Amino acid sequence: MSMILVACSLFGIGLLGVLVRRDIIALLASVEVMLGGALVLLVGLGASVKHVGSPVSVEGIALIVIVVAAAEAAVGLALLVAVARRRGATRVEDLSEVKG
């Protein structure tokens, strides 16, 4: 139970960060926190629920997700660097051309 609480807190903190932080790097970091929360939940629940004959291990899934997330973060940071070079800005409010 406490594990679910930890997972939800992590997710909530990350979400809050995503919504509130205006710096894009911090924003990406918050996304990673959210992802961490989700993984905690996945691993935690995987350990507590009995799987009968499941060929998949949750730890394996979690590892794959971490790898993908790392790759994704790399792409995100690369984009960020490109934007920063082009527009000299790393803040969200500077990137709001697409609006009604």
Place this chain on the structure above:
Amino acid sequence: MLQLDLLIAVPALAAVACAIAGRVLPSFPKWIALLALLAQAALMFALAPVGLYSGARIEGALWGAFGSMWSTSLDGLSTPLMLLTIFIGLAAVIVSWDVKDRPGAFFALLLALQAALTAVFIADNLVLFYVGWESVLIPMYFIIGGWGSSNRRHAATKYLLYSFAAGAIMLFGVILAIAESGGTARISEITAASAGMSTPSLVFWLFTIAFLVKIPAVPFHTWLPDAHTEAPTAGSIVLAGVLLKMGGYGLMRIAVPFAPSAFGQARIALMVLGLVGIVYGAAMALVQTDLKRLVAYSSVSHMGFVILAIAVATPDAMGAALVAMVSHGFVAGLLFLLVGSLYARTHTRELSRFGGLGRVMPIWGVAFTFGALASLGLPGLSGFPGEFATVLESFRAFGWWTAFGTIGLVLAAAYNLRAVRSSVQGPVGEFTSLPDLGVRETSLVVAFSVGIVALGIQPMLLLNVAEKALLSLSKVAGGGM
């Protein structure tokens, strides 16, 4: 008959040719447009041997897999309107002969409009009908928006949105009608199966609202004066000459035969709409200071007679509606041609600035007086037979209510004579010398006048063609007594 399908294909293909040819040589497109319309006319005349003009119904080829989307037919009801469309189309091309601004695009749009109108009038298929109906909007939108006068954007957008909203309502009607008649989209088959519809009133009104906007019936008319005032001359001629007829034709071809029982219940409402349109349009025309707006409101009044006649639904009344529609095509076409040519010379439409034009431009003056007399329903000219028969038949069906509409006849005289008095007659106003109508415009005026006089003296020319169709329509509608 393949000719029917060619009737649509020829202007459509010519429109593409125009658009391309305009880039090569600016004087090409008008010739292509003229030839395309003449080809359309030739196709229509080529149908004479198969009895089109003695009331036969002719079907176009069914296009294989497109059978559920593409089927065409011509009968006594659509033939007169088809001929009118070609005549008005020719007039629009000839009157635009001097267009210098993007001629390729202009004539391509005119031809696209022609193709769409043809599709509406010869469609035997709801899908094709609907496609044609909505396709009319687009070229007209660009003609008004691209070649109109000062406030054209607003007028064009208003026209497009208003008609499109009405068309969207009709789309529901199309889907419902197809669904209710077991999946066929052919108008003739739906008509034959009309007794089995479970919601005839819904079908009737979904279509009728769209038609009433197009005719236009009061209170759905306000797009018309705006569109007319801003449209270029050719646009006004086609708009008044043919586009408004789509509404009346739709009522007679689709709304009434699809749901005769609903029509029976709606007759009184249609009568009221017709009578109000007659009087209201005439009263509005009486107080306009803009000559083009005046003629536009007179259209509302004249088309009120068409609605009234359709509401009566006796054979004679249906004939009256058809004659009145064709007549209005001629008369309004002539008047818009004349007002347009005046605008081209003076760049104003304000009645108060004209005066004494009978002296300044004698041919224009005579032609405009003639047009005004035709518009007020002088016997011997085409406005008379339709309105005369409508009043007679409407009294037979609805009694003294008709008397309200006859106020419109007095007002029609008033606004037409007012227009003549403040433009043709009186002391010469601020325009003391203007070039009179040229050979091209004069010959168009003569062509219109011949049509007006011929239909006025001998409306049977038209009724003989349409008699069979009108009789069966009236029988379906259970009109009159």
Place this chain on the structure above:
Amino acid sequence: MAALLMAPWLAVVVPLVLAIAIGLVGRYAKPIVPLVAMIGPLLVVALGIGALAAIPIGASAAAEPWTSQLASSGSTVWFGVGALTISVGWAIDTLAALMLLVVGVVALMVIIFSIGYMSEDPGKVRYFALLSAFTGAMTLLVIGDSFTTLFVGWELVGACSYLLIGFWYQKPSAMAAAVKAFLTTRVGDVGLLFGLAVLWASTGSLGYVAVMHGLGSMAPGAITAAAVLLAIGAIGKSAQFPLHIWLPDAMEGPTPVSALIHAATMVAAGVFLIARTWPLFEAAPAARTVLLIAGLISALGAALAAIPQRDIKKVLAYSTISQLGFMFAALGVGAWGFAFFHLITHAAFKALLFLTSGSVIHGSGTQDMREMGGLRKAMPVTFVVWVVGVLSLVGLWPLAGFFSKDAILDAVWIAVPIAGVLLFATAFVTGVYSGRATRLTFFGSWRGSGHAHESPLTMLVPLVLLAIPAALLGFSGNWIMTRLGEHPEPLSLSISGVAVGLGLVGLLVGWSLERGENADEILQVRLGRAWTAGSAGFGWDTVVTRVVVVPVTVAARVLWAVVDRYVIDGTVEGTATVARWAGGVVSRLQNGDAQWYGALIVAGVALMLAASIWLGR
């Protein structure tokens, strides 16, 4: 002429086609234009004579409403889908044939007269084209075999009248008069049209014979309604009270036009219509009462209004309304034969008077009688024919007016004595205005500027030719009545004596009105408002303007400014405005801030979760 009877429609088509031809190419052959315009009237006269010759005297009519056997008839379907059709055609009986003679002869005289009268006018080609067209249209009205044909002719003569009143179209007053004439008669025409609708609904036809045949099975209410509506049409066309206001103004047109259209033929069409459809009115006493009342008010009122006029043509215009009032009164008491007889004699003497006034105007250069005077010396021929015309109008034996007017007086007196008294009074007043106008114009001394001169021969010849029937036509009364199938009645000596006496006294009174130089001013002081009101037609014009014209215009303006622009178009444009506003509001959510979108997504997810929990309870 027999050949013409095979195709009488030629008398309609030829003048109309010639009118178009004159309009198109007349300006290249100005000298022959009047001759071409004469072809129509000549055809009409030939047709009238031919028809009269072809109809045996005494043979009874084939069917109602014909007055005799038909000299010629034919018909074709003009409009019709299915069983009910509207036909047009022609049928010439004695009534139509006599009317044709009136139309043809007067038109011919007027055209000859116009050669001189209009010689200086730059628009004379258009003028003769319109006269020719008018002849064709009037013939159509007369020879029609159905209400449809009549209505077509009826409207066409109205249009010709409009174009001819407004002949000098750059003159604002002429245009105002033309529009007024058309609109006022249009009100009557709508009544007529509706009368046709009633007949159509009841009998399913508009042919005279079929309608008269169907009268027997019609409801009495429908018959009355139809007849009253037809009477309204006739009242409008014949300028009877309350629709008479257009006729005095119509004098803005060229004087020969006034003679042809606004005295002899078109304004008499109302009388012709009722005579033509007499069986209908026979069956509708209420409609006859309408005719009688309209006729009496018009006869006396217009005669009184004629007294103080200064414009010689206005005197004649009011006189025409008054004389048509006689005819309507006769129709009202059922004496349609006498009414038609008076129509014929009136056509002769009133056309003569109008043309004479044209000659006077041509010779003196003015229409104001106070600027004339003493013209009997300068214009002797004109003077003599004027006297013939005026005495015929007043009704002195043996001139034409005497016979027809006395026949009417007789009939009305016997039927409705009080109406008879009013008509006797009118006969007296007729004398008054005639006497005054004659003295002002032809006696005393010349008060105008310049020199008055006698008119050229082309103008005098038609005057003299018209003076003959104006003088002698009365003796044909019995013959005309017999040809119409009516019984002529011997004139009552006492009635005639009183009428002639009243006319003579009236003449003397009218004569003595204009004694001195300032007679008018003295009269104005002495009679005060009565004189002023009379010269303004008793203010009926103003009443109509205030009660009808202004309210309609104001209502239309209000409807336009408030209903059309604000309510209806306001709704349409308002929809667009609302849509644009709503779009603006909603588009503010789309602010480009990714975090804002994220917050919305979170809020949305939370909302959905809450909803699913709430609903899933």
